[in-house]
Amino acid sequence: MLCLAAAWLSAGSEPFVGALAGAREPIDFARDYLAAHVRVHRGRGAAPIDASGNAYAAAIGVPPVVMLAAPYYVHPPAAQLLVLPLVPLGFRGAALVWLALSLVALGGLALMLVAVVTGEQRPRPLQVAVAFGLLVLWPPVLHNLAKGQWSIFLATLVAAGWRALDRGRPRTAGAWLGLAASLKATPLLLLGYLILRHRRAAGAMAAMVLAAGLASLAVSGVEPWRVWLAAAAPNVLAWQTWLVNTASVNGLFARLFTSSAFARPLLDAPLLARVLTVTVAAALLAVASLSSWRAARSPTEDRRLFATWTTLVVVLNPLGWTHTAIIALVPLALLVDRAPPWALVTTLVALTVPHETL
Numbered sequence: 001m002l003c004l005a006a007a008w009l010s011a012g013s014e015p016f017v018g019a020l021a022g023a024r025e026p027i028d029f030a031r032d033y034l035a036a037h038v039r040v041h042r043g044r045g046a047a048p049i050d051a052s053g054n055a056y057a058a059a060i061g062v063p064p065v066v067m068l069a070a071p072y073y074v075h076p077p078a079a080q081l082l083v084l085p086l087v088p089l090g091f092r093g094a095a096l097v098w099l100a101l102s103l104v105a106l107g108g109l110a111l112m113l114v115a116v117v118t119g120e121q122r123p124r125p126l127q128v129a130v131a132f133g134l135l136v137l138w139p140p141v142l143h144n145l146a147k148g149q150w151s152i153f154l155a156t157l158v159a160a161g162w163r164a165l166d167r168g169r170p171r172t173a174g175a176w177l178g179l180a181a182s183l184k185a186t187p188l189l190l191l192g193y194l195i196l197r198h199r200r201a202a203g204a205m206a207a208m209v210l211a212a213g214l215a216s217l218a219v220s221g222v223e224p225w226r227v228w229l230a231a232a233a234p235n236v237l238a239w240q241t242w243l244v245n246t247a248s249v250n251g252l253f254a255r256l257f258t259s260s261a262f263a264r265p266l267l268d269a270p271l272l273a274r275v276l277t278v279t280v281a282a283a284l285l286a287v288a289s290l291s292s293w294r295a296a297r298s299p300t301e302d303r304r305l306f307a308t309w310t311t312l313v314v315v316l317n318p319l320g321w322t323h324t325a326i327i328a329l330v331p332l333a334l335l336v337d338r339a340p341p342w343a344l345v346t347t348l349v350a351l352t353v354p355h356e357t358l
Contacts, residue, residue, distance in 0.1 A: 019142035026061045026148025031187035035073040036083040039220050054322055062091045069170040071231040077224040078182040078212040105156040107132055112159040116333040121236050151323040154180050159330050170201035178208025186317040193309040210351035236318045248320030250277045281316050307331035
């Protein structure tokens with residue numbers, strides 16, 4: 001908690017001002033809302049809107065977004081299922097509901113983090129309230145609220161997955177983690193951990209991802225999936241050097257070795273950046289996999305290994321924005337009272353990344 005307090009106090013007032021202004025018109029949620037609006041009003045099979053998206057947005061009262069080489073909508077189509085029911089509310093109404101849901105999820109995250117740290121099944125309300133207060137004032141959380149992003153939901157789902165796993169409910173754990181992986185792709189990395197340590201949970205996670213994908217196909221058709229898969233690489237290339245891509249190994253090497261409008265590299269060698277990113281990612285995954293395979297079957301080892309793999313969800317995300325660091329709270333809570341120095345340092349680096357000037 002002291003780390004959290006120090007982190008948000010060091011950021012000054014800008015994150016608070018940005019969150020108050022941005023939460024009313026969250027610019028990232030605008031993409032999700034517009035894609036859902038297209039589905040509702042253009043029917044099944046309509047592609048996520050392309051470069052003409054800002055014109056369409058202006059016609060329905062949605063704020064314009066920055067368009068680079070990437071398409072307008074770049075999230076997994078299954079995530080759209082959660083936004084579709086909000087379309088009738090209009091953009092402003094949907095944004096307010098999204099903010100409220102984010103705060104509710106943050107409350108759930110605070111409760112589970114306190115439970116993990118204290119070992120209490122039912123933490124005291126005062127502890128949870130203090131944790132929630134610190135979290136809601138923390139710059140990565142404010143960044144999430146300002147942009148209308150998904151990281152609070154992902155962190156809460158991952159924490160719920162661990163809580164179920166720790167309680168001996170592997171299928172429930174797999175369902176929570178599968179839901180997280182259906183909303184954003186990077187939590188799929190946790191499937192590696194489950195395959196090596198908890199096979200029943202791995203099966204449940206795979207089943208949930210498949211079910212979400214099939215539901216998305218039934219609701220929206222094949223075209224959104226085709227567009228998303230084709231757009232994934234261009235989207236990463238367009239945004240990888242952006243100033244808030246600070247929780248990502250790919251972002252680090254991209255800014256060091258890729259020339260762009262957002263970065264002045266030490267050396268313009270994009271191939272070197274890609275090689276270094278792939279090498280580091282492969283090495284981290286290899287170490288995590290080998291450790292998971294060889295470690296003893298014990299609650300202590302499971303706790304340590306789940307923290308390790310969840311940290312990889314953050315740092316191996318090619319676009320690990322500031323708000324992505326919220327997910328790192330889960331491994332921090334798991335490691336805080338028994339961490340080897342290197343693991344705690346790695347998690348704190350992800351936790352205390354610089355905030356965006358909003």
